[in-house]
Amino acid sequence: MSTFTSLNPASGDTIASFPIMDERSVHTVVEDAREAGGWWAQLGYAERKARLLKWRTIIVSRMDELAELMHREGGKPLDDALLEITLTVEHIDWAAKHAARVLGRKAVSPGLLLSNHGASVRRVPYGVIGVIGPWNYPLFTPMGSIAYALAAGNAVVFKPSEFTPAVGQWITESFGEVVPERPVLQLITGFGDTGAALCASGVDKLAFTGSSTTGQKVMATCAQSLTPVLVECGGKDVMIVDHDADIEAAAQAAVWGGMANAGQTCIGTERVYAHAKVYDEVLGRISAIARDLSAGSGPDASYGPMTMPSQLDVIRRHVDDALTRGGTATVGGRESIKDPYVEPVVLSGVPEDSAAVQEETFGPVLIVNKVADIDEAIERANATPYGLAAAVFSRARGEEIVARLRCGMASINSVISFAGIPALPFGGVGASGFGRIHGEDGLREFARTQSVAKLRIPIPLVLTSFARP
Ligand code: NAD
Numbered sequence: 001m002s003t004f005t006s007l008n009p010a011s012g013d014t015i016a017s018f019p020i021m022d023e024r025s026v027h028t029v030v031e032d033a034r035e036a037g038g039w040w041a042q043l044g045y046a047e048r049k050a051r052l053l054k055w056r057t058i059i060v061s062r063m064d065e066l067a068e069l070m071h072r073e074g075g076k077p078l079d080d081a082l083l084e085i086t087l088t089v090e091h092i093d094w095a096a097k098h099a100a101r102v103l104g105r106k107a108v109s110p111g112l113l114l115s116n117h118g119a120s121v122r123r124v125p126y127g128v129i130g131v132i133g134p135w136n137y138p139l140f141t142p143m144g145s146i147a148y149a150l151a152a153g154n155a156v157v158f159k160p161s162e163f164t165p166a167v168g169q170w171i172t173e174s175f176g177e178v179v180p181e182r183p184v185l186q187l188i189t190g191f192g193d194t195g196a197a198l199c200a201s202g203v204d205k206l207a208f209t210g211s212s213t214t215g216q217k218v219m220a221t222c223a224q225s226l227t228p229v230l231v232e233c234g235g236k237d238v239m240i241v242d243h244d245a246d247i248e249a250a251a252q253a254a255v256w257g258g259m260a261n262a263g264q265t266c267i268g269t270e271r272v273y274a275h276a277k278v279y280d281e282v283l284g285r286i287s288a289i290a291r292d293l294s295a296g297s298g299p300d301a302s303y304g305p306m307t308m309p310s311q312l313d314v315i316r317r318h319v320d321d322a323l324t325r326g327g328t329a330t331v332g333g334r335e336s337i338k339d340p341y342v343e344p345v346v347l348s349g350v351p352e353d354s355a356a357v358q359e360e361t362f363g364p365v366l367i368v369n370k371v372a373d374i375d376e377a378i379e380r381a382n383a384t385p386y387g388l389a390a391a392v393f394s395r396a397r398g399e400e401i402v403a404r405l406r407c408g409m410a411s412i413n414s415v416i417s418f419a420g421i422p423a424l425p426f427g428g429v430g431a432s433g434f435g436r437i438h439g440e441d442g443l444r445e446f447a448r449t450q451s452v453a454k455l456r457i458p459i460p461l462v463l464t465s466f467a468r469p
Contacts, residue, residue, distance in 0.1 A: 003017045003020060004162060006165050009163075009306065009308075010305045010340060016166050018169075019190070023200070023201075025188075029188055030130075030202060032186065033183060033184075036155045037125065037155030037184070039182045040153060041153040041154070049096040049100070051179055052092055052096035056093055056096070058177060058178065059088070059174060066139070067085060070084065073164050073167055074136070074163070075306075076261055077303065077304055080304075087140055088147075091140075094439075095443060098440070098443065099443055103152055122450040123447035124447060124448050124450050129154045129156050129207060132159045132199075133210070134210045135163035136362075137265070138160060138163075142158060142160065144209075144438055144442065145446075146158060146171070148443050152443055154204075154446055156185045156186070157201075159198050160187070161210075162190065163308060164307075165189045168187055199218055199221035204228075205227065206230070207229075209232040210233065215232075232266075232426075232432075233266075233431060233432050234266055234431065235267060235386045236270050236386040237257070237391070238270075238381040238405075238407075239269050239273070240272075240374070240381060240390070240392045241278060242278075243278050244396055245278065245395065247281050247285060254282075255289045255344075255366070257415035258365075258366040259290065259302065262306060262342060262363065263303075263342075264307060264311070267388055268416075270360070271357060275374065276370055286366065295343055296341065305340035309340065318361045319336075321355045321356055323347070331346035342364055347365065348370075358384050358385070382405065382406040386431045389408065398412035424438060425442060
């Protein structure tokens with residue numbers, strides 16, 4: 001079998017080699033998973049919870065080792081990797097502790113017509129879940145599917161991004177330490193073709209996280225076998241700053257939301273719409289804060305390199321287009337885009353129909369545009385194909401503004417905070433995909449519903465009711 005290597009994006013050093021798995025080998029893995037899934041399902045909620053909590057303990061005890069690997073393979077600063085691990089273990093914990101309550105059998109009222117029946121809803125694991133993940137949060141993102149699918153009683157076949165297979169391997173191997181009996185969580189490695197083979201392998205559900213373009217391909221492949229899909233894609237997240245907002249808090253949040261992880265965050269802030277009354281102050285503070293950041297791989301760097309070299313072309317095209325069409329750079333500009341580091345860029349007055357406003361940039365580039373009022377801010381916020389998340393800074397109108405936004409998640413007077421609350425479902429609308437990971441919805445995504453009506457008293461109530469309406 002041919003192989004590929006994963007590289008350190010900052011130094012170009014090789015991390016490790018992995019097989020490029022073909023259709024046949026993916027099929028074999030899925031077959032093994034099917035048998036393992038049956039065994040895992042019959043262990044029951046209590047035993048699965050115990051194993052998952054043990055896994056959590058292992059991850060916490062080896063946090064530094066994992067963070068170092070994430071830093072080397074993905075490029076993010078160690079502190080960011082540690083934060084990602086902390087958020088992830090909260091999800092393992094939540095999924096393990098809540099699966100029985102959310103998915104356990106529930107009695108419902110049979111109603112008047114069939115009152116001689118008992119009625120209940122069962123949630124049954126699907127069997128084998130295929131999980132395809134991206135590289136930007138190589139632990140947190142796929143684990144939003146993996147942990148919840150495992151807690152629901154499924155086996156999982158996981159294909160990490162070709163940019164972060166070593167982190168993927170760490171995930172599956174550490175799980176193997178707490179579940180050594182059967183291959184309940186397995187790794188497959190390779191590029192898009194391996195992912196496509198997983199979609200076509202007969203898995204019972206496919207949970208995809210990645211770009212919208214790949215999401216369309218995943219859906220097309222899964223459509224051939226009517227395999228259900230959960231599709232979490234990109235975003236063009238917005239922040240709205242009202243005239244009564246805490247400007248300093250908003251500016252700090254915008255820069256962190258836009259530049260952390262070098263802007264390579266699906267729920268990263270890419271656009272800020274500031275009310276005309278406070279626009280100059282917002283732009284001034286955002287620019288001043290961003291100017292102090294620097295890209296690099298040392299301990300003092302604010303964020304790391306671009307993990308995926310091809311993203312540099314997208315960033316260059318967006319910045320070029322914005323500046324050519326009348327936008328202004330208050331921080332950085334074309335010269336900020338180097339390989340593999342991109343220094344912070346803040347743009348203002350960018351036309352709404354430009355690529356920089358309409359497409360996902362996925363780099364440390366923040367657009368700050370002026371709006372006359374909140375109605376205009378909402379109209380612009382909702383005018384891209386994406387609808388993942390939003391942040392609103394307003395003392396008086398936060399809830400009201402959020403209710404009018406076309407997005408799956410929102411933070412009021414903070415940014416990205418919803419992602420740190422395990423009970424909150426995570427996902428978007430439009431080109432950002434559909435379905436939800438995390439929380440109760442996230443558990444239900446990985447169990448199919450079975451409705452059961454059981455005759456208790458054999459009286460033909462139905463017939464008499466139909467005869468005399
Ligand atoms: P990508 O779409 O290029 O790749 C994602 C995964 O899909 C990889 O594992 C890749 O090998 C696989 N793949 C590629 N072609 C495939 C095919 N034809 N069939 C099946 N699988 C295939 O995305 P990426 O560059 O790894 O990640 C960045 C993107 O992910 C951004 O758009 C970002 O916004 C998005 N993202 C979304 C979320 C979310 O929760 N909504 C979270 C993180 C990242």
